[in-house]
Amino acid sequence: MKKDLVIIGGGPAGLAAAIGAYDKGVRDILILEREPVLGGILNQCIHNGFGLHTFKEELTGPEYAHRYVKEVLARGIEYKLSTTVIDVTPDRQVFAVGEEGLLHLQAGAIILACGCRERPRGAINIAGARCAGVFSAGTAQKLVNMEGYMPGKEVVILGSGDIGLIMARRMTFEGAKVKAVVELMPYSSGLNRNIVQCLNDFDIPLLFSHTVVEIKGKDRVSSVVIAPVDGKLQPIMDQAQEISCDCLLLSVGLLPENELAKQAKVTLSPVTGGAEVDDSMMTAVEGVFECGNVLHVHDLVDFVSQESLHAGECAAAYLAGKRPTADKVRVGTFGGVRYTVPTLLNREDDGESLSFKMRVNNVYRKVRLKVMADGEEVLGKNKQIVTPGEMETLTLSPEQSAKLRGAKEVSVGLEVRA
Amino acid sequence: MKREMICICCPMGCRMTVEGEPGAYTVTGNTCPRGKAYAIAEMTAPERMVTSSVAVVGGNYKTVSVKTASPIPKGKIFEALRLLDGVVLTAPVKEGQTVVEDILGTGVAFVATREVSVAR
Numbered sequence: 001m002k003k004d005l006v007i008i009g010g011g012p013a014g015l016a017a018a019i020g021a022y023d024k025g026v027r028d029i030l031i032l033e034r035e036p037v038l039g040g041i042l043n044q045c046i047h048n049g050f051g052l053h054t055f056k057e058e059l060t061g062p063e064y065a066h067r068y069v070k071e072v073l074a075r076g077i078e079y080k081l082s083t084t085v086i087d088v089t090p091d092r093q094v095f096a097v098g099e100e101g102l103l104h105l106q107a108g109a110i111i112l113a114c115g116c117r118e119r120p121r122g123a124i125n126i127a128g129a130r131c132a133g134v135f136s137a138g139t140a141q142k143l144v145n146m147e148g149y150m151p152g153k154e155v156v157i158l159g160s161g162d163i164g165l166i167m168a169r170r171m172t173f174e175g176a177k178v179k180a181v182v183e184l185m186p187y188s189s190g191l192n193r194n195i196v197q198c199l200n201d202f203d204i205p206l207l208f209s210h211t212v213v214e215i216k217g218k219d220r221v222s223s224v225v226i227a228p229v230d231g232k233l234q235p236i237m238d239q240a241q242e243i244s245c246d247c248l249l250l251s252v253g254l255l256p257e258n259e260l261a262k263q264a265k266v267t268l269s270p271v272t273g274g275a276e277v278d279d280s281m282m283t284a285v286e287g288v289f290e291c292g293n294v295l296h297v298h299d300l301v302d303f304v305s306q307e308s309l310h311a312g313e314c315a316a317a318y319l320a321g322k323r324p325t326a327d328k329v330r331v332g333t334f335g336g337v338r339y340t341v342p343t344l345l346n347r348e349d350d351g352e353s354l355s356f357k358m359r360v361n362n363v364y365r366k367v368r369l370k371v372m373a374d375g376e377e378v379l380g381k382n383k384q385i386v387t388p389g390e391m392e393t394l395t396l397s398p399e400q401s402a403k404l405r406g407a408k409e410v411s412v413g414l415e416v417r418a
Numbered sequence: 419m420k421r422e423m424i425c426i427c428c429p430m431g432c433r434m435t436v437e438g439e440p441g442a443y444t445v446t447g448n449t450c451p452r453g454k455a456y457a458i459a460e461m462t463a464p465e466r467m468v469t470s471s472v473a474v475v476g477g478n479y480k481t482v483s484v485k486t487a488s489p490i491p492k493g494k495i496f497e498a499l500r501l502l503d504g505v506v507l508t509a510p511v512k513e514g515q516t517v518v519e520d521i522l523g524t525g526v527a528f529v530a531t532r533e534v535s536v537a538r
Contacts, residue, residue: 037478046483046531048467060469062483062532066513145471148481173470173499193426197466200424201492384449385430 004028004319006094006107008085008260011040012301013113013292013308015068020312021111022075026319030105031072031079032096038072038079039065040115042301044142047166049193053302064301088112088264090285109287109315112261112275113308116293118163119253126158128215128224137163137251141170150174152247156224157181158212160188160195162299164251169198171249178202179243182210182226184233187363189253189389191299211235215248224248254297264288271339272296278344279354280314281307282324289315296341296357299391303357307341322350329405334413336360336386337369345410349402355395356412360386367414369394373407386414423460425453436461465489469531472502472517477509477534484517484528494522502528509536 005026007014010033018031037043042050045061052058055067072079083098092110096103118136135143135151141163143149153176157164160183168178181199186209188195199206207226213235214225227240256274258266266275267284274295275283282289291311292304325347331340338361345354356371364386371379371394378400386392394412396404404410419439425432425448434447436457443461445454467489471481490498498521505517511534518528 043532046471046485047469048485058467060483060485060531063513066532145483146479146481148471148473173468173495191426192424192431195431196424196426201466 001104002106002108003030004108005030005111005315006105006109007031007111007113008088008094009033009040009113009115009292009294010035010038010079010081011113011115011292012042012065012068012304013115013294013311014040014111015065015072016305016308017111017113017289017291017312017315018077019068019071019075020309021316021319022077022312024313024316024320026316029077031077032083032085032094032098033079033081034084036082038069038081041138044138044145045166046145047170050301053300054305061301068305085260088260088288090265090288092287107287108319109289110264111308111311111315112258112266112283112288112290112294113292113311114257114260114294116254116256116297118250119255121250124250124252126212126215129217129221131215131217131219131221133217133221133246134215134248134250137161137167137249140167140247140249144170144174150176151249152176152221152245154179154245155247155249156212156226156243156245157249157251159183159251159253160190160206161251161253162190162194164249165190165194165198167249167251168204169202172202172204176247178204179245180204180226181206182212183208184211184229185209187387187389191389212248213237213240216242221246221248254293256294256297258294261288261290261294266290269339269343272341274341276343277341278324278328278346279342280317280322280324280346281311281342282314282318286324287318289318296339296359299389303391303393307357329407329410331356332409332411333358334372334411335415336362336364336367337413338388340412345405347405349405351398352401353396353398354401354404355393358392358394358412360388360392360414363387364414364416366417368417369414370412371396371400371404372409372411372413373404374409378403382417421461423457425456427452427456464492466492466495468495468498470499470502470528472505472507474507474509474511474534476537477511478537479532479534482507482511482517482534483531485531486521487527487529490521490524490526494524497522498528507534509534
């Protein structure tokens with residue numbers, strides 16, 4: 001079967017991408033979603049705080065998702081649920097398995113909107129027993145919010161990412177005692193708002209520069225051993241202490257899910273784990289686009305929707321005949337900027353404005369974020385503070401963008417102001 | 419009365435100290451006026467939106483998520499949550515449907531935040 005546009009993933013990224021493409025004239029669209037419902041991870045994020053940027057009101061995850069689902073349904077965009085994509089080829093063939101059996105599609109363009117998954121216990125090598133009671137925070141979230149099960153009564157949470165913080169409050173609401181949130185770094189990667197409203201409101205201690213060094217228990221977790229860490233993040237064992245608990249939740253980072261991108265021979269960034277994309281969100285494989293958390297992990301779903309809408313529009317332009325330029329400008333980084341999206345710029349000036357999303361590698365105060373072209377500052381923005389937990393965005397005017405597209409060398413970075 | 423708090427208005431996360439009596443609070447440690455306003459609101463009438471879930475029978479989901487239709491006083495969070503204990507809805511459930519009316523005399527209701535359709 002032939003399809004103009006196949007979108008892999010029916011979460012916030014896939015839904016917005018479909019809307020973006022449809023509104024630019026693409027009609028032959030198919031969204032493939034492996035879960036039995038559209039909406040992705042938002043379905044289990046029942047807390048409020050979504051949509052402040054997009055809708056100027058605070059929605060819960062299911063409400064935010066429903067707004068986009070309604071838009072997709074209103075346009076009559078086709079989708080298949082309970083359908084898992086198993087292969088994507090560089091010549092844009094898509095193989096999927098669903099209720100109708102094997103599906104083989106030849107796509108004019110593909111948008112990868114597969115989201116991310118949680119870093120598991122195995123990826124952080126915590127020593128100790130392989131007993132029950134250790135969950136990733138997102139798994140616990142699904143159990144509590146969707147299935148109605150409690151993963152434990154006395155809880156320790158490793159990692160202070162937003163999902164861990166949200167789950168500290170959620171477990172407390174359902175009657176569990178959250179004994180501590182333990183964070184390896186001297187700062188949290190979660191939002192201040194969540195630290196205040198999920199931990200401080202309920203007197204849950206947050207221990208910075210601490211980690212879990214051992215999990216104890218036979219059939220079930222009975223305690224964990226935590227220890228402070230030194231400047232090289234090595235545990236100081238003679239200050240270790242044991243906390244009794246029946247549940248350990250891990251909120252230790254998210255990893256873009258790029259198995260399909262790899263099968264399609266897409267070039268990945270070693271920093272983000274997502275694809276390297278140009279300013280049209282196109283990967284190194286022509287006609288294959290990427291957006292949302294599969295590209296780089298976002299803090300706010302509003303930004304996922306924005307980015308994905310743009311990806312959908314760019315896929316529409318590609319299907320209408322717009323091609324990437326053979327030579328592209330590579331965007332470098334300097335100072336404390338860890339990565340930017342996009343990393344490549346098309347040479348051809350299309351009159352559109354460019355925007356860069358970026359993350360920094362540490363907490364910096366009084367900085368200037370800068371976009372440089374051939375040694376000259378094209379755009380600068382002063383910030384009181386930048387932190388690894390908050391994505392920053394720099395948007396250039398069409399004139400500034402044209403300057404970048406014509407430059408030999410472009411870089412984005414930060415400078416600490418005197 | 420003296421209280422320490424972290425401002426949630428922006429990523430700065432200013433550590434603020436509030437001193438004084440109702441109507442005459444002094445705020446220190448804030449960088450901007452938004453911090454002061456937040457600190458005083460937290461001292462006088464802190465409010466929170468509360469979200470949770472309740473059981474559903476006969477639906478395509480086992481639970482349905484709920485929220486307070488608007489923020490309620492922070493001090494009533496746990497008492498409000500107890501009102502959801504034992505609540506079992508029957509599918510179908512509509513988004514926005516009232517689940518518990520008038521939480522503890524606040525005039526605020528718990529409402530469903532997702533649609534649950536009848537299981538096929």
